[in-house]
Amino acid sequence: MSSIAIDPPDHPIDHPHGPKPGLLRWVFTTNHKDIGTLYLWLSLTMFIVGGSMAMCIRAELFKPGLAFFEPGFFNELTTLHGLIMIFGAVMPGFVGLANWMIPMMIGAPDMALPRMNNWSFWLLPFAFTLLISTLFINGPAPDFGWTAYAPLSTIYGPKSTDFFIFSVHLMGLSSIMGAINIIATILNLRAPGLTLMKMPIFVWTWLITAFLLIAVMPVLAGAVTMMLMDRHFDTSFFNAAGGGDPVMYQHIFWFFGHPEVYIMILPSFGIMSEIIPTFSRKKLFGYTSMVYATSSIALLSFLVWAHHMFTTGLPVIGEIYFMLATMLIAVPTGVKIFNWVATMFRGALSFETPMLFATAFLIMFTIGGFSGLMLAMVPADYQYHDTYFVVAHFHYVLVPGAVFGIIAAVYYWLPKWTGHYYSETLGKIHFWLSAVSINVLFFPMHFLGLAGMPRRIPDYALEFADFNKIASVGGFVFGCAQILFLLIVIRTIRGGPKAPAAVWEGAHGLEWTLPSPPPYHSFTTPPKVY
Amino acid sequence: MSPAPQWRGLLLALLLVNNTPAWADYVLNMTRGVTEISRGVHHLHMLIFWICVVIGAAVFSVMFYAIIRHRKSCGRTAAHFHENTVVEMIWTVIPFTILILMAIPAAELLIKMHDYTDSDLSIKVTGHQWYWEYEYMGEGITIVSRLATPQDQIQNRAVKGPHYLREVDNPLIVPEKKKIRFLTTSSDVIHSWWVPALGFKRDAIPGFINEAWARIDDIGTLRGQCAELCGALHGFMPIVVEVKTEAEFATWLAAQKAALNTPATGSTP
Numbered sequence: 001m002s003s004i005a006i007d008p009p010d011h012p013i014d015h016p017h018g019p020k021p022g023l024l025r026w027v028f029t030t031n032h033k034d035i036g037t038l039y040l041w042l043s044l045t046m047f048i049v050g051g052s053m054a055m056c057i058r059a060e061l062f063k064p065g066l067a068f069f070e071p072g073f074f075n076e077l078t079t080l081h082g083l084i085m086i087f088g089a090v091m092p093g094f095v096g097l098a099n100w101m102i103p104m105m106i107g108a109p110d111m112a113l114p115r116m117n118n119w120s121f122w123l124l125p126f127a128f129t130l131l132i133s134t135l136f137i138n139g140p141a142p143d144f145g146w147t148a149y150a151p152l153s154t155i156y157g158p159k160s161t162d163f164f165i166f167s168v169h170l171m172g173l174s175s176i177m178g179a180i181n182i183i184a185t186i187l188n189l190r191a192p193g194l195t196l197m198k199m200p201i202f203v204w205t206w207l208i209t210a211f212l213l214i215a216v217m218p219v220l221a222g223a224v225t226m227m228l229m230d231r232h233f234d235t236s237f238f239n240a241a242g243g244g245d246p247v248m249y250q251h252i253f254w255f256f257g258h259p260e261v262y263i264m265i266l267p268s269f270g271i272m273s274e275i276i277p278t279f280s281r282k283k284l285f286g287y288t289s290m291v292y293a294t295s296s297i298a299l300l301s302f303l304v305w306a307h308h309m310f311t312t313g314l315p316v317i318g319e320i321y322f323m324l325a326t327m328l329i330a331v332p333t334g335v336k337i338f339n340w341v342a343t344m345f346r347g348a349l350s351f352e353t354p355m356l357f358a359t360a361f362l363i364m365f366t367i368g369g370f371s372g373l374m375l376a377m378v379p380a381d382y383q384y385h386d387t388y389f390v391v392a393h394f395h396y397v398l399v400p401g402a403v404f405g406i407i408a409a410v411y412y413w414l415p416k417w418t419g420h421y422y423s424e425t426l427g428k429i430h431f432w433l434s435a436v437s438i439n440v441l442f443f444p445m446h447f448l449g450l451a452g453m454p455r456r457i458p459d460y461a462l463e464f465a466d467f468n469k470i471a472s473v474g475g476f477v478f479g480c481a482q483i484l485f486l487l488i489v490i491r492t493i494r495g496g497p498k499a500p501a502a503v504w505e506g507a508h509g510l511e512w513t514l515p516s517p518p519p520y521h522s523f524t525t526p527p528k529v530y
Numbered sequence: 531m532s533p534a535p536q537w538r539g540l541l542l543a544l545l546l547v548n549n550t551p552a553w554a555d556y557v558l559n560m561t562r563g564v565t566e567i568s569r570g571v572h573h574l575h576m577l578i579f580w581i582c583v584v585i586g587a588a589v590f591s592v593m594f595y596a597i598i599r600h601r602k603s604c605g606r607t608a609a610h611f612h613e614n615t616v617v618e619m620i621w622t623v624i625p626f627t628i629l630i631l632m633a634i635p636a637a638e639l640l641i642k643m644h645d646y647t648d649s650d651l652s653i654k655v656t657g658h659q660w661y662w663e664y665e666y667m668g669e670g671i672t673i674v675s676r677l678a679t680p681q682d683q684i685q686n687r688a689v690k691g692p693h694y695l696r697e698v699d700n701p702l703i704v705p706e707k708k709k710i711r712f713l714t715t716s717s718d719v720i721h722s723w724w725v726p727a728l729g730f731k732r733d734a735i736p737g738f739i740n741e742a743w744a745r746i747d748d749i750g751t752l753r754g755q756c757a758e759l760c761g762a763l764h765g766f767m768p769i770v771v772e773v774k775t776e777a778e779f780a781t782w783l784a785a786q787k788a789a790l791n792t793p794a795t796g797s798t799p
Contacts, residue, residue, distance in 0.1 A: 064694060065686040072762035145759045151736060152719040152761060156659075240737020246720060247735060280600075282608040289618050311722060311757075312733045313740035316644040320637050327629040331622060338621045341593045346609040348602040359597065366589065370582035377632070379639045380575045382730040383560055386722060386757040451557035452726040454757040457765030459684060461696045461753075466556045 018520050027122070030114035031520060032099045033417075038121050039096030043406070044486065046088030046128065051479055053081040058441075058475035061468050066459055074458035075143035080131070082146030083164075086264065087171045088128055090398065093406040094267040095120075095178045098206050101413065102182060104511040104518060105200050107191025107527045112184035113177075120177040127170035134160035145456060147257070150238030150249040154230040161231065165224045172217040179213035182206055191510065193529035197291070200509055201284065204291050205270030208298045212259045212266070215302070220256040223249060247312050254305035262301045264398060265365075266294060268405025269336060272358050274509075275412050276340050279355035280347030281506035286339040293332035293339075300329045310381045319378045326376040330369065337366055352504070353427030357408035360435045361400055368396030371446065386456075389449025395442045400435075407434075407485065414489065415503040419517040420496030426488050433481035440474025561726050564752065564773070565744050568729025570639045578632060585625075643730065646741050649711035653702070657714070657721030657734035657756065660763035664702045667713070671786045673700045677766050684766075696753040701770035705779035706746050714740045719761060725754035725769055733758055749773045 019025045019034065026038060057077050060068050069077070099117065103110055111117045134141035140158040142148070153161055186207045190199070199207075227249070229235040236242025238249045277284045284290065307326045310319055340362055351359070371393040375381050384390060415421050444467035449455075453464045460468065499516040510529070514522050562572045600606050652667035661676040678697045682688035691697070704710055714723050714734040723742075724731030732742040746752075752771040756764055774782060 064690060066684055067686070070762070071765060075759070075762065075764070143762070149720055149759070152759065156719050156761065240735075246737070280608060281602065283610070283612040285612050286618055287612070289613075311731050312735065313738065316640060319640060320633075323636060323640075324633055327633060328626075330629060331626050334625045335618070335622055337589060338618075341589060341596070342617070343612075344593065344596040345600065346606075346611075347596070347600055348606045348608040349597065349600050350602045359593075362593065363590065366586065370586060373582060373629075374575065374578050377574055377578055377636045379571045379636055379643060379729075380560075380578065382643075382732075383571055383575070383726060385731060386724075447556075447558045450560040452561070452724075452754065454724070454755060454765075456759045457755075459695060459765050462690060462692070462694050463557055 028118070030110070030118050032103050032111045032114070032117065033518070033520065035111075035117050035121050036096045036098075036100030037417075039092045039099055039124075040410070042121075042124055042128075043089050043093035043096055044489075046084050046092070047403075047482070048486070049132070050081050050084035050089055051482060053077050053084070054475065055479045057081060058472040060458055061460070062472040063469060064460055064462055064465050069458065071458045072140055072143060075145070075456065076135070076141040078456055079142045079145050079148075080135070083131060083142075084128070085398075086146065086260070087168075088124075090264045090402045090406070091171075091175065092124060094206075094209070094264075094402075095175075095182075097202075097267065097271070097406065097409050097413075098178075098182055100417065101511060102185055102203055102206060103189070104514060104522060105203050105509055106186065106189060106194055107510045107523045107529065108185060108189035109521060109524050109526075111181050112188055113181045116177050117181050120174045120181065123170050123174040127167045127174065130163050130170070131167040134163045137163075147250075147253060148224075148227070149253075150227065150230065150246045154227050154238055157227075157231065162228065165228050168224045169221055172221045175213050175217045179210035179217075182210040183214075186210075191523070191526040191529050194510075197288070198529065200270075201273035201287070201290055201294075202267070202270035205266040205273070205294055208294050209263050209266045212263050212298055212301065216256040216259040216263075219252060220260075223252040223256065226252075247309070250309050250312060251306065254308045255302075257308065258305040259298070259301045261394075261397070262297060264402045265405075266298065268361070268402050269294060271405045271409045271412070272340060272361055275354045275358040275408055276343050276362075278412075278504050278506045278508075279352060279358070280344050280349055282343060282347035284339070285342035285345075286335070289335055290339055293335045296332045297329060300325065300332070304329065307376060307381075310378050311385050323376055323378045327373065330373050330376075333369055337362065337369070348506075350505075352411075352424060353422070353431055354408045354412035356428065356431045356435075357404045357411065360431070361404045361408065364396055364400030364404075364438070368393055368401060371396065384449060386454055387449035388445040388453045388455055391455050392442050392445035392449060395445070399438055399442070404434075410489065412504075413511075414492055415499035416511060416514075416516050416518065418493050418496075419499055419515075420492050421499050421503075422488050422492040422496060426484065426491075430481055430484045430488060433484065434478060437474045437477035437481060441471050441478050442474070444468075444471045444474075563727040563729045564746050564748060564750065565727075565729055566747075567639070567643055567744065568727060570642070571729045574636055574639060577635070581628060581632065585628075643742075646711055646743055648709060649743060650708040651705070652711045652713060653704070654713045654715065654739075655723050655734060657716040657718075657723065657760065657767075659718050659761050660756075660767040662698075662702075662723070662756075662767060662769060663717075666783070669783060669787070670790065671783065673702060675700045675702060675770070677768055679766075693753065695766065696755065696768045696770070698768055698770045701751075701772045703772050703774060703779065703782055704746065705776045706749050706773050707776065709743055709745045712742045712744070714742070720758050721756050721760045721767070722758035723754075723769065724757040725752050725771055727752045727754075728771075731757050746773050749775055749778075 141160050142164040144153040226237040230237050236244040238244050238246050273284055304326045306322045375384050448464055448467050501515050502512045560572055560575050562569050654665040656663040664673045675698045678699045679695050683690045714732045716734040716736040721734040722731050723734055728744040730742050732740045750773050754769040756767040
């Protein structure tokens with residue numbers, strides 16, 4: 001079944017197969033490696049843009065009193081920070097990794113739908129230009145939070161809300177096409193002999209993520225389209241005065257939004273399942289249970305959306321159901337954590353930079369998981385909801401979770417992509433700066449939330465001053481540390497010690513059989529997997 | 531039970547540089563609050579917190595044991611095991627059981643929180659951009675409650691008062707030891723009415739009415755603020771609740787009614 005799209009090995013190749021010269025190479029490319037590179041640079045750019053906004057937010061919150069921004073502009077910053085980090089940094093980062101690695105990991109010559117791949121990418125720069133342009137046009141930029149709750153985003157939304165809506169449409173289109181491409185590639189282009197249950201876990205997690213994307217991105221598109229209709233065509237989907245319901249927006253949004261958080265973490269789980277066995281020099285513990293755990297997390301993610309809405313006045317029986325379903329997710333997630341720890345246990349561990357980031361992921365993602373479990377307890381959630389406790393929770397799962405996952409993957413595969421080892425010393429400095437500062441940044445936010453500081457406020461009562469100051473200092477250090485990451489990546493692209501085909505001693509898999517850097521077209525003849 | 535002293539010590543040890551004299555004021559943990567329910571919430575919070583601490587300690591100690599002892603640089607070679615059905619069953623079933631057990635007290639408390647019957651007093655709380663309005667149902671009394679912090683303090687032109695951003699012109703006045711039902715709604719966007727000491731927050735949604743209740747133990751002043759992003763001045767719509775004795779409350783209510791019945795242009799008696 002897996003050999004339909006593969007050329008016969010004796011197919012004569014008589015035209016040159018290198019990249020086109022000049023900048024147009026990047027515009028017209030259909031090569032999975034080029035497109036992967038484009039996605040990753042977009043991701044890094046957006047990470048820096050969204051990060052700069054976070055720095056502005058932390059500067060404003062450094063001490064009580066309004067220091068730099070008007071409250072309205074502060075809301076624009078938090079909104080754009082959220083949107084850019086989620087849709088611009090994390091999601092394209094993972095798609096970039098998928099583009100680069102999935103064909104090489106399954107022995108395919110390219111993605112199944114290369115032209116669509118080009119379009120999926122090139123929609124994004126336009127989507128983000130549209131979104132960020134709202135900062136430079138008359139009137140406020142979107143200022144209702146990335147969640148865009150109605151009616152704040154409909155009747156009360158600024159004019160730029162329409163830019164937000166179309167930008168989200170474009171991002172959704174891009175994600176859906178990217179997901180279709182990934183599914184088509186994985187299901188059709190695997191090397192002969194590479195059965196589903198032999199696939200690397202990274203490929204598995206991406207396959208499942210892609211199904212999540214196809215399922216929920218249209219839901220988001222529906223939500224923002226209804227928003228558009230309410231704003232311009234006199235419908236009342238979310239307007240109580242016209243017979244609609246503002247809470248219905250939240251139901252639709254979180255039906256997208258909860259699977260979305262797994263879209264942002266499952267590929268990271270896959271990356272951990274590659275890196276931890278490599279540097280433990282030991283096979284991944286519980287491969288089968290990893291696959292089943294990932295699938296059950298994905299399925300459950302469709303059934304828990306209203307745990308984001310416990311304070312909206314759901315019926316008590318509904319709240320009990322959503323509490324139970326949410327707590328259930330902790331079981332497969334726990335299985336994954338235990339499996340990784342069991343993989344490390346009695347291995348022969350070494351701590352190169354990717355493994356350091358993976359270890360930090362394991363610890364801090366678990367902490368984020370614990371606060372998630374606490375948030376599932378409805379009566380306690382009445383206190384935690386919409387406070388900095390929630391901010392701490394989702395930053396713990398998204399920054400040391402998703403972002404550290406991407407960074408670990410870049411360190412892990414950068415020698416493969418460029419043919420050069422990065423500087424281990426600089427990588428370790430980057431790691432320690434990031435790992436320490438991120439805890440200084442986000443851990444105090446737990447205290448702030450428990451003490452009663454709501455999220456999304458530009459100014460606060462005096463009892464919150466100390467921890468805000470600490471968090472801001474951590475934020476500035478974390479921000480600066482990422483400049484170092486950019487320098488390390490550029491330095492490695494330009495040169496460095498030559499990397500062999502098998503970059504890491506303990507690495508297994510098809511991608512490590514290709515030279516570093518791999519040829520522009522790899523696996524034109526499918527490898528045999530036994 | 532409370533972990534606060536240990537945390538405090540640890541944090542103070544970690545924070546080498548600190549030039550603010552305000553350390554005495556900081557808060558690390560959720561308030562116990564002033565109602566039976568809020569104490570229940572605090573108890574539940576601490577329970578799940580300690581469960582997480584115990585599980586975390588177990589997982590992290592195995593992990594750090596491996597990190598320290600099972601290093602290649604210590605001359606270790608990797609073992610070959612990569613599955614064990616019994617172990618995998620155990621670490622699926624045990625968390626499952628813990629979670630189900632946790633859900634029981636949570637559901638019990640939740641059901642208690644949602645029992646709105648036999649209330650002594652109903653107060654309708656309406657969120658506006660950007661202030662709160664309180665209506666004593668059936669009494670004809672309405673209070674409009676706005677931020678009282680002067681702009682000079684917000685713009686850093688004056689020294690900030692002790693209740694900076696958590697002070698209002700007209701606080702909500704309620705009696706102690708009475709079951710007060712709060713009905714929340716909004717006139718524009720979604721707000722969320724939150725006084726941490728009462729143990730709940732409830733969204734104020736335009737076109738809909740949400741319920742919550744509290745029976746406050748003792749007199750005092752409680753402070754909170756809007757918790758749902760509601761526009762530019764979301765951070766500037768605080769809540770202050772003055773809890774009075776029953777007699778004081780009755781006197782206050784009567785005075786309000788009398789003031790209402792006195793024509794605004796009329797002469798003072």
